[in-house]
Amino acid sequence: MMNSLLTRLAHRLLEVPMIFELQESLCNDYGSIRKEFSEYLSKDGLKILDIGCGTGVSASVIVDMEHQSYTGIELMSGYAAIAAKRNPKGKVLAMDATKMDFPSHSFDLAFFSGVWHHMDDKTVRRVLVETKRVLKTKGVLLVAEPLFTPGRWYSNMLLKRDRGRHIRTRDGYLALVKDWYTERERTFNFSLHRSLSLVLRPKAPR
Ligand SMILES: C[S@@+](CC[C@H](N)C(=O)[O-])C[C@H]1O[C@@H](n2cnc3c(N)ncnc32)[C@H](O)[C@@H]1O
DSSP, X not given: OHHHHHHHHHHHHHTSHHHHHHHHHHHOXXXXXXXXXXXXXXXXXXXXXXXXXXXXXXXXXXXXXXXXXXXXXXSSHHHHHHHHHHOTTSEEEEOOTTSOOSOTTOEEEEEEESOGGGSOHHHXXXXXXXXXXXXXXXXXXXXXXXXXXXXXXXXXXXXXXXXXXXXXOHHHHHGGGTTEEEEEEEEEEETTEEEEEEEEXXXXXX
16 A cells, blocks of 8 residues: 555656656666667767657767767657757657657667557557658667566566556567567666667568
8 A cells, every 4th residue: 555655656756857857867777778789879870769768868878969860759748858958969859659750761770768668569569650660671670678587576676666567578579579570689787677678670561
């Protein structure tokens, strides 16, 4: 009872953009994402789309704003406003990823950092259709999502209380990407958690 009250209170507080920004800055080691995907992220000149960018803390670590073109989209306008201030060299838009307002084949690389576990399967599938549309034919999609991990009780305890209600198993995440070619799949440590890391390519239409 007390536990669930505290969890609900924490969730309400995280809806306040500045509090969410503080939590992202203090609790999340985005350097590990940069490192995990370094061979894909280290090219100059990439046009990058960050889907569900939150308050932009992750992008400020993951993306080279000087040498790459960055666009972040975020459902919550308050988060997007903070992300825009944090990343003035990029572009941040309040936008629903299920209905992206970009021309087809606009981006070289798109990434989701901790976003799918906030979406049910139907929403992820809709977002993936849009992602495929806005990515270039030879574009790449990077995904990092948390996993429950046997023996990591502290991680599992926090994830059970996460605002994202759709933390899946490895197979659960992979079931969502049947229409994509999986170039690489592995796991890595992200802060206290074990995360799934996927590198996906759009499959050519048959
Ligand atoms: C856990 S946060 C991750 C933020 C950031 N990517 C990071 O790595 O810190 C998930 C974000 O996805 C956003 N989101 C959820 N559904 C969305 C949608 N349909 N379109 C755009 N953003 C969405 C949420 O508002 C939230 O800011």
